[in-house]
Amino acid sequence: MVPYGSHGSEPLVDELFNYIDTHQDEFVQDLKDWIAIPSDSSDPLLRGDLSKMVEITAESLQALGATVNLVDMGEEKLNDGRSIPFPKAILAELGKNSSKATVCIYGHVDVQPAKKEDGWKTDPYNMTEINGNLYGRGATDNKGPVLAWINAVKTYRTLDQEIPVNIKFIIEGVEETGSPGLEDLIKANASFFADVDYIVISDNLWLSRKPALTYGTRGSAYFFVEVEGGTKDLHSGTFGGIIHEAMRDLVYLLANLIDSSGHILIPGICDDVAPLTEEERRLYENIDFDLEEHKNNGGVNTFLYSTKEEILQHLWRYPSLTIHGIEGAFSGPGSKTVIPSKVIGKFSIRQVPDMKSAVVQQQVTKHLEDVFAKLKSPNKLTVSMQIGASPWVADVNDPQYEAARNAITKVFGVPPDMIRDGSTIPLARIFQDLTKKSVMMLPIGGADDGEHSQHEKISRSNYIQGTKLFAIFFLELSKVHEELMAKKQP
Numbered sequence: 505m506v507p508y509g510s511h512g513s514e515p516l517v518d519e520l521f522n523y524i525d526t527h528q529d530e531f532v533q534d535l536k537d538w539i540a541i542p543s544d545s546s547d548p549l550l551r552g553d554l555s556k557m558v559e560i561t562a563e564s565l566q567a568l569g570a571t572v573n574l575v576d577m578g579e580e581k582l583n584d585g586r587s588i589p590f591p592k593a594i595l596a597e598l599g600k601n602s603s604k605a606t607v608c609i610y611g612h613v614d615v616q617p618a619k620k621e622d623g624w625k626t627d628p629y630n631m632t633e634i635n636g637n638l639y640g641r642g643a644t645d646n647k648g649p650v651l652a653w654i655n656a657v658k659t660y661r662t663l664d665q666e667i668p669v670n671i672k673f674i675i676e677g678v679e680e681t682g683s684p685g686l687e688d689l690i691k692a693n694a695s696f697f698a699d700v701d702y703i704v705i706s707d708n709l710w711l712s713r714k715p716a717l718t719y720g721t722r723g724s725a726y727f728f729v730e731v732e733g734g735t736k737d738l739h740s741g742t743f744g745g746i747i748h749e750a751m752r753d754l755v756y757l758l759a760n761l762i763d764s765s766g767h768i769l770i771p772g773i774c775d776d777v778a779p780l781t782e783e784e785r786r787l788y789e790n791i792d793f794d795l796e797e798h799k800n801n802g803g804v805n806t807f808l809y810s811t812k813e814e815i816l817q818h819l820w821r822y823p824s825l826t827i828h829g830i831e832g833a834f835s836g837p838g839s840k841t842v843i844p845s846k847v848i849g850k851f852s853i854r855q856v857p858d859m860k861s862a863v864v865q866q867q868v869t870k871h872l873e874d875v876f877a878k879l880k881s882p883n884k885l886t887v888s889m890q891i892g893a894s895p896w897v898a899d900v901n902d903p904q905y906e907a908a909r910n911a912i913t914k915v916f917g918v919p920p921d922m923i924r925d926g927s928t929i930p931l932a933r934i935f936q937d938l939t940k941k942s943v944m945m946l947p948i949g950g951a952d953d954g955e956h957s958q959h960e961k962i963s964r965s966n967y968i969q970g971t972k973l974f975a976i977f978f979l980e981l982s983k984v985h986e987e988l989m990a991k992k993q994p
């Protein structure tokens with residue numbers, strides 16, 4: 505194993521690392537500048553800032569020498585009937601040498617909402633360094649990682665070193681609102697992706713203090729279950745006791761989705777779950793994961809399972825069902841005596857191999873209709889699936905995984921844990937299905953970065969080591985790709 509910081513046999517590696525170390529304050533300042541732009545894609549009032557963020561990203565890529573195409577993504581229809589432009593998407597390319605591998609990097613520059621009043625100890629849009637951590641909205645999700653890629657390329661450019669691969673970028677500004685239009689963008693630009701060999705996404709976290717490589721994510725089947733009683737909200741003093749209340753029906757339906765031990769009550773839902781093989785079972789034993797720390801990170805007392813292996817399996821390879829909320833329900837403070845007329849329950853099922861959204865949709869709909877039929881309620885039930893994102897699993901023997909393992913070992917001195925992610929990046933599977941290319945997730949964020957949460961951060965160390973990792977990944981990828989090409993050509 506090559507110890508961190510010494511790479512005597514590879515002068516280029518030393519030169520790259522040295523540059524990155526000595527220019528780290530500049531990279532940190534760039535992140536501060538990016539975080540200062542409140543590019544929250546959920547807030548129509550901030551759409552101008554979001555568009556500016558996309559433009560700044562485009563300029564940064566142009567400054568690297570990339571050819572940048574800002575693609576119009578049309579308009580977003582708001583609830584009040586108005587329309588505002590979606591931020592443009594960036595398709596950029598740097599290098600077009602047919603003897604080199606072409607890697608396509610995905611990232612997003614929009615962020616989750618953040619307000620100081622939510623309980624941030626620092627201003628979320630004024631990046632603040634405390635004890636080696638860089639706090640600010642978007643620090644780890646996803647501005648830090650996108651900038652780390654840019655820093656890595658910049659390092660080669662400034663040192664006047666040849667970049668060993670062709671690089672393409674696809675950067676979007678509406679990931680946090682579900683990436684509307686992204687699938688169409690990929691379909692409409694098939695020629696852009698045609699010569700891509702590898703797709704890399706750095707938009708998730710490590711599982712522990714050890715670096716990680718991610719080869720799978722769960723999918724998501726997101727449902728709305730609507731129960732409609734009358735035409736308007738009523739006073740429970742005037743109508744309570746004489747009508748079939750929509751909320752009572754809905755709460756009963758929701759209670760019949762899952763039991764208190766986490767068992768999903770929908771008949772057939774686990775039929776397509778891939779059986780656990782002995783080989784897969786052994787994988788979980790060697791993964792660095794601290795149950796107690798995960799409990800602490802989440803502020804949780806007790807998990808449903810007591811061993812590391814069970815917990816990881818239930819996060820990665822078994823489905824889960826979560827009830828998220830009820831639209832139309834009274835949820836404010838005080839003691840309002842309303843009977844809501846129409847309520848919409850929201851729940852989602854994290855899908856795992858080999859579950860299929862269409863099958864899940866049919867099973868969920870039938871189950872809810874069957875349970876509802878027993879109520880003999882005159883209310884109107886409507887079940888709809890809003891998102892049907894498939895799970896994604898990659899072949900870890902693909903050359904780019906080997907390249908990433910080599911790069912991680914060179915930068916961090918240890919090989920990565922091979923992990924999956926319990927949440928959903930629909931894009932990974934969409935990419936895999938549409939382009940048939942190898943997709944990999946190469947996270948640089950720490951397990952405790954708190955994405956989407958208050959005090960989101962990335963550590964200075966992960967940001968700078970992550971920049972090195974990406975720089976070295978280009979080198980390692982070119983090596984394995986060359987070997988692969990040599991094997992193919994007799």
Ligand SMILES: Cn1cncc1C[C@H](NC(=O)CCN)C(=O)O
Nearest residue numbers: 682707708724726891927928929
């Ligand atoms: C919006 N949505 C509804 N179903 C799934 C999602 C995506 C969402 N994605 C992330 O959080 C990215 C994690 N790095 C999630 O997994 O909940």
Ligand SMILES: [Zn+2]
Nearest residue numbers: 645646679707
């Ligand atoms: Zn993200």
Ligand SMILES: [Zn+2]
Nearest residue numbers: 645680955956
């Ligand atoms: Zn996010």
